Amino acid sequence: MIIKRAIFTACAMAALATAQAQTPKVYTIEADKVKAHIEPTMYGIFFEDINLAADGGVYAELVKNRSFEFNSHLAGWQERQKNGGKGSVEVVDRTAQRPENAHTIKVNIESNTGSFGLSNEGFRGMGIKKGETYSFTVTARKPAGSLIKLIAELHNASGNVIGTGTLTPTSANWKKYNVKFTATATEDKASLYVWLKGKGVVDLDMVSLFPQHTWKNRPAGLRADLVQKLADMKPGFLRFPGGCIVEGRDLVNRYQWKKSIGDIDKRENIINRWNTEFAHRLTPDYYQTFGLGFMEYFMTAEDIGASPLPILNCGMACQFNTGQLVPMDQLDPYLQDALDLIEFANGGPNTKWGKLRASLGHPKPFNLKMLGVGNEQWGEQYIERWKVFTKAIKDKYPSIKIISSLGPFAEGKEFELLDKTFRGLGADILDEHYYKAPKWFLDNAKRYDNYDRKGPKIFAGEYAAQSVATGSPENKNNWECALAEAAFMTGLERNADVVNMASYAPLFAHVDGWQWTPDLIWFDNLRSYGTPNYYVQQLYALNKGTDVVPLLNDGAMVSGEEGAYATASIDKNTKELIIKFVNTTDKAKPVTFSINSTSTYQKTGTVITLGNYKKDAVNSLDTPTAVSPVKSTIGLSGKSVTVTVEPATFKVIRLKMI
Incomplete structure (x- = not known):
């Protein structure tokens, strides 16, 4: 292993020396020409109770089946x-x-x-x-x-x-x-x-x-190291509680937010829909105690500076399972749950649900701005229920933005029907999902370049590169997948006037209790680590800026030509220019960024490098930072900066304006 690493390092150094002898490719940044505003919600977190993410994970309870409510009452x-x-x-x-x-x-x-x-x-x-x-x-x-x-x-x-x-x-x-x-x-x-x-x-x-030591030392609270990893991402939003658990395998087993608040011993336990979903990873002891409930979700979002984004059932069970439907004339309880949730989050102490929130220790409203109607629904049956929900919510709370599903696929007849219909109906935000091979992410970095600028905004709500195949238990959180996601995300950021939100999924996985892989953060009972994908997400979230500016090669955007992907933004708050550059090839790239700007820049900037790894490189509990960012400095020559981007590398460059 040591010999192989030495050979690889020597090869990388040789490639770097060759690159330094080449003439750098010149890219132009029009730093004064704002192309799009980047929403504060641009990069966020998608939480679902899969892979023991809640009970056995971020919810710090150590006793399994503490109230004897499993189907086998003495299980555990x-x-x-x-x-x-x-x-x-x-x-x-x-x-x-x-x-x-x-x-x-x-x-x-x-x-x-x-x-x-x-x-x-x-x-x-x-x-x-x-x-x-x-x-x-x-x-x-x-x-x-x-x-x-x-x-x-x-x-x-x-x-x-x-x-x-x-x-x-x-x-x-x-x-x-x-x-x-x-x-x-x-x-x-x-x-x-x-x-x-x-x-x-x-x-x-x-x-x-x-x-005793939980997140913020709250009694019976959350596991501190796992929440800290979320806080370290500085996410723009927290989507909860899922995922397919919103729908349930059937409607009896759907997530009901009102049963997840208040006294712990009055929160009704149900079996987790992931317990027998995958034959390769059966977990019949997987239940939901709802110790991590809607109050805890809202408070966690507030703690980490994220906008809350709850998703509610719209009268449809998971269409991959039973596909059970609530008749249209029996939707009222579901609609009332949505309206009551908004009042719970935002209502004053003179309202029924606002008063309850205050009695639970949070008199201040949670400032809810967004709400999802359904999770991963599709078809005409979803459309008719969506219309009823949208009218009821908008009639009472017109400022609430509604997240609308475009189904589980990134293309195809189900996607096209929903996309066309919801655009015609003036939907607020469309939720697109894609679990694809790394090559798909590289090929689709231009996906949003030609979307209608006047249409609904896009939420890239669930995505992750799959190293083997979608849903395969052999998928790994390797560097090849993370690098492909970094390249794809240049396209998200470059099109920030269309794409307002994005989140990798799933978020958490217990190393001994997972059902789905890949996942962003892995943990055992004591330790946790961020994957290479985590560090890509973190670098984007920490370095998003406030406004996109053009980064061009001969007048064209940089999105896959010669394996290069790039985007640039300015941060009006910190007065910095931020450059993101992804080299997906096996050769080093010497590049020069020529900055057209009325501003001048300090003589040194900051470089954050993630990469120059083998494609199969991964992190683990024992080597949690094997693939992780490294900081260095870089010198400027006037309004020009030259850097060599190593093979298979993602770099972030921050330049301070004077």
């Missing part, structure tokens, strides 16, 4: 005994009293000696950090006369205790109990043991374990 749990302890566990059905949290367990301790209890395996194990404080909570009740002591223990993979806390239920009524303790070792495959001592009976529900 195993009865345990030690030192002669005896007992039994009974699942209690209380559907009539609490349909949203229908099951509890009754534990009968039959012996005064030893201990009896249950262990929980977590989400492919539990990630525990030495020195971290953990908060164990349980809702319990015990009949009079029962003297039950409860001991929570963390065990490492070898069975050793690495943290423990004790509490004693005291009430005959349901009551929440809590104990905190500190872990004595780090373990990525830990498990939780809940021991009960003392003869008697106790009822348990909502058995939970959270680290």
Whole structure:
């Protein structure tokens, strides 16, 4: 491996030396001629609960099936005994009293000696950090006369205790109990043991374990390292909660936002539609607790400076599954959900849903500006429902921009029907999706060059280059795919007067629990890393500028000629010129950028380089930054800058105006 790397480095250096001996190709930048405004929402984040992204991922709960609501009510749990302890566990059905949290367990301790209890395996194990404080909570009740002591223990993979806390239920009524303790070792495959001592009976529900240090240290909050990676992208928007989970395999299993807010133990669990979607990655233990619900989504968007973009079901289940439809005369509850959501996000304390938001700890409105009607729908049935939703929303909230689906494909009869229809109906924003081979992204960098400038705006809502085939479990987040996306994105930015939003998808994936690949950010129970694709997205988001200016080769845009792709923008806030240049070839390119501008520039600028890697280069948990940006400086000669762009490289150049 070391020898191969040395050979590759030597070859790259030789290519660089050859390039430096060549005459640089001259590109012209008309820095005073604004071509298009770049929206603050240009580069954002698409979140979906796939690949254990929520439960087992960004939602920091460590206990799987904490409220015993899986179809197999004790899934994730195993009865345990030690030192002669005896007992039994009974699942209690209380559907009539609490349909949203229908099951509890009754534990009968039959012996005064030893201990009896249950262990929980977590989400492919539990990630525990030495020195971290953990908060164990349980809702319990015990009949009079029962003297039950409860001991929570963390065990490492070898069975050793690495943290423990004790509490004693005291009430005959349901009551929440809590104990905190500190872990004595780090373990990525830990498990939780809940021991009960003392003869008697106790009822348990909502058995939970959270680290104290979550995102912004919110109790029972989000996993800090994963949210930090989102914040580090400085995204323009956060789309949530998906994806196909918005639709559900059937309408019973659709995402219902009103069930995802308020008290945690009143949020109705449902099975995740991705649990059996792919035969190659079956995950029958994949459920949604909605601990990460709409309130948390809105707050996270606010935390990271992103505009919230919720997507709602429009009365259609996933058309790749059941395709179940709500009759047109029964759409009112779905419409009301949309109207109520806008009031929840933006309403004042004198409104029903605004008052609820305030009672949940956020009196200030969330400033919702956009709303998606349906996820990846298509056909006449979608069009007729879209019309009803659009009229109802626009009649009450005319300023809300509606995101409209153009289906799951980037071309074809379904796409063409929706594109033509919605343009004729004056839609606000059209959502296009493409999961294609890297070559498609290179060939389609000009996709938006000839779109109608007076028509609807475009949201490139889901896209990712597929190294093998769309949906293949063999797809990799390699440099070839990331480089193709970087080239394609020059076309998005160059056409910012048409394309207002773009987001890679999917966002997160657990290394032991994924269903779909490639994905932007991978993680295990303790660590996480950004892929090469992540760094491409981040570089675009951090260096988007405010306005596009022409970058030309002999008067023409640079979009694939001789393997080069480029765009330029100015940032009126920082007074900088930003150049993005992608070299997709295996030869170094010496280039000169000649700047036509009334402004003058500082003598040195900043260069950020991502590339000169083999096409199959990837990042991993052990080498998280193998493919990552490197900063350097560059000198200017008047209004001209010369740089060599190495093979298979994406460069960003920032030049400060004086």
